[in-house]
Amino acid sequence: MSSFLRTGKKIIAIGRNYVEHVKELNNTVPKEPFFFLKPTTSYLPSGGKIEIPRGVLAHHEVELGVIIGKSGKDINASQADSYIAGYALAIDMTARNMQEDVKKRGLPWTASKGFDTFTPIGSFIDRSAAPDSNKLKFWIKINGTIKQNGTPAEMVFPISKLIEHVSSIMTLEEGDLILTGTPSGVGPVSPGDEITAELSTESGVVLSSIQFTAIQRDSGYQFKPE
Amino acid sequence: MSSFLRTGKKIIAIGRNYVEHVKELNNTVPKEPFFFLKPTTSYLPSGGKIEIPRGVLAHHEVELGVIIGKSGKDINASQADSYIAGYALAIDMTARNMQEDVKKRGLPWTASKGFDTFTPIGSFIDRSAAPDSNKLKFWIKINGTIKQNGTPAEMVFPISKLIEHVSSIMTLEEGDLILTGTPSGVGPVSPGDEITAELSTESGVVLSSIQFTAIQRDSGYQFKPE
Ligand SMILES: [Mg+2]
Ligand SMILES: [Mg+2]
C-alpha cells in the first residue's frame, strides 16, 4: 500500500475528534463521528510546497492518517483492525476563513479543504511498525516552534469506531486514507513558513518525519468574502 | 473514457445551478458556483438497486454528468471544451432530511450525498454524439410519472464556467465526473419505486436511457435526528 498516494481514491477526513480542539474552535463534541472528503489531487509528498490561494487564511491540522488495506462495508469495530494496512502522518490544510464562511451559510466544506497541495503527507508506514496505534505520538512545528502535539489515545472516537462509522455509509477501498482528526493548537500557515512534523513510537523511534515550505499561490481561485 | 466508473477518482457535484430548483428549496442563487464531492463508491450502473438507508428521506436529482478527458488546472472557460471527453446521465441521490440537518448545523454534506448506490448513472456518451450540449434534454420519471425535466441551457453557470471554477481550486483528472446541478422538481424516492431517466438530443435521438429500483437498506447507517 505504499502506492496509496497514486492509487487511492478517497481521503475521508474526520472532524472534531479531539476534545481540546473542539473547544478551541467553539464547537461541540459530536454524538457520532462526522467527516468530509478531500480530493486525492490535494496530496503533497514531503519536501513539497504548500500553495496558499489568494485571500485564504490557511491553518495547519496535523493528523494521523490510516491507510485501508482491503475493501469493506459495514465493518464492525471489532473487525476494523484487519482493514488497516498502515499509517501516514498528514496535515489537513484548511482555508479557515472560507470554512467559517460556508459553515455559517450551511454550504459544503469541500473547497475550503480541497485545494491542490492541501494534504501534505509522509510515506506509508506498515502497521507492523506500530502494533498499538494508541501509543503513537505526533507533533507539528511552524518555523521550529511546536504548535500541536497529540496521541491517538486522546481521540473522541477511536480508529476502530471511525472505520465502523464510515463503512456503514460508504464502502472503503484499498488505498483509501482516513484522516483521524486534529489535536488542539491549530493556527495559521503563511507564505515563507517552514512546516515540519514527526510521528514516533512511545519509546521515541521516529516513524515519519516530514517537511514543507508554504508559498503564495498567484493563480487560481481567490477568496473574497461576501 | 468509457472506463470512468472504474478508473475515475472524483465526482464533483455542483449545487444550485438551476434557478427554479434554487427557489423550490428556498435557497438563494449563488454568486459563484459551489460544489461538494461524492465518493466513486456511490456509483450504481443502470439496472441496479438504489439502497435507501434507514431513517433517510431520499430525493432524486437528475443531472447531466460531464466526464473529463485529460488532466488540467486553472482551465480558462474558453479552453474548457477540450477537457470534455463526453457525458453521462446521472442521479445525484440525496438524503434530504440529513442534508437539511447538517446545513442547519454548519456540517459537511458528505454523508447525506455519499451513501453506496447514491450516484445511479448511465453509460459514457462520447462528446461527438452531442456537439452542442446546451441542446440536450433530460427527464426523470418515478413510477412512470415525469418529475423533473431540463436542459443545460437553463444552467446558472454553464459547463465551461464550472470547469474553470472547479479547476481553479482542484486539478481535474481523466475520468473525473462533474454533476452539473439539477432542475426543479426534486422529490422523494421510496422503497419499491421504479426510477427511469432519459437523455436525448434536440431532435429526439435518445443518447441514454437508465432505470433503477429503490429498495430499503436494512444494514448500515441509520439516521436519527438529534
Ligand atoms: Mg462536503
Ligand atoms: Mg482536520
Ligand SMILES: [Mg+2]
Ligand atoms: Mg445535485
